[in-house]
Amino acid sequence: MSEIEKKFKGEQKFKLHVEMSIKNPDTTGDNLPIIFSCENLDIDKLEYAINRIVERHESLRSNYVIENDVLFQIVRKYTPVKIKRLSEPYKGNFSKPFDIEKDSPLRFAVFENTVYADFNHSFIDGFGLGIFFHELNDFYIGKDVKSRISRTEDLIVPDELYKVNAEFYKSYFPKNLNKTVVKYDFENVNRPDIGPAENIFYNIDDQFMNKIKEAAKLNGVTPNNFTGAAFHLLIAMMTRQNVVYVQTNVSSRNMKNFRNIGLYLSSLFMRLIVNQNETLKDFLNQELNETKDILKHQDVKIYDLLSELGYKWNEITDIAFVYQNKMISDIRLGNQICKITPINHTDDSYGIVLSFFARSDGAVLQLNYRSDLFKRDTMNRFIEEYIKLLKIQLDNTDLLISDVFKLMNY
Secondary structure (H helix, E strand, C coil): CCCCCEEEEEHHHHHHHHHHHHHCCCCCCCCCEEEEEECCCHHHHHHHHHHHHHCCHHHHHEEEEECCCCEEEEEECCCCCCCCCCCCCCCCCCCCCCCCCCCEEEEEEEEEEEEEEEEEEECHHHHHHHHHHHHHHHHCCCCCCCCCCCCCCHCCCCCHHHHHHHHHHHHCCCCCCCCCCCCCCCCCCCCCCEEEEEEEEECCCCCHHHHHHHHHCCCCCCCHHHHHHHHHHHHHHHHHHEEEEEEEEEEEECCHHCCCCCCCEEEEEEEECCCCCCEHHHHHHHHHHHHHHHHHCCCCCHHHHHHHHCCCCCCCEEEEEEECCCCCCCCCCCCCEEEEEEECEEEECCEEEEEEEECEEEEEEEEEEEEEEEECCHHHHHHHHHHHHHHHHHHCCCCCCHHHHHHHHH
């Protein structure tokens, strides 16, 4: 990396995340790899476009360091990014670990018309990827991008706001709570923070996705709420608990940072209470209200708070649901839409993560699971049951949850 342009106290809620990256230097659990192919690719134009984006966005020239238990962000002076020209396509996993303290947060390689991109998730979130590829096309076709970019340090959350939101979350985690953990197929006594992972992909067609959107609107909730409620209810069935905790990601962006690339993501907890005497519609409303609450209180040092309350970061639950509608629906270069190749993530810290990627032509589900904890057959059934539960919700949200349990054979 190049010389330091500036160094400042970073966003402290990411400190544990950075510590895990430093302690696990050989993992790719924090990588965001993407493969896409475009006909008649102009590599020089592509390289030019990448460099204009890196010039604009401080996060893509950054590193993190921890000194005296304080997280600092280092912004480097701009130096050109070079695309690696390959003599043959990558075989197997092309994604390699990033050194969060030294390496550039992005890498690009090309073989013929196929582009291999790898990003460090510590410096760019899913929303930021959408910004990146939108600007990539603009610069690729020679369009002038004039939107103003804020300085990264101007967007750091004040400590006072952290304290206010921490008080809200303290009521979320009573002493001796029942932890939400789906029964493992393999008991891993010495479970590492990050372990081997496998993926299952499931495509939802445009017709099914439109039904989800229509049903969500009819019930006064968002597609995120509608799909998330099915996930949370399935977890309640599998754990046989009436209070479930599931982690979710919130992109804490406002108009001030709407066009900024960076990590604005907050990993937060949702707590859902399952009352079998209520209807699915009641549960959807609870999902909506819980979402509003965590959005309102999203700026919190959640892992510091958990430690203060006596919990480890993945002790309450190692399950997450992510709804992505602002990530990458399409990658365009010029007048063509590039073909995106799905990629398996090979290691992870979570036990189960279901990502719901809303696309322009339907949706893609990606179930990421720890293969040292679960069998693939178990996770295939998980996807099947999730789809079945979504269809039940689509048919009738006036059903009592007790009847839904029966229909799902729980």
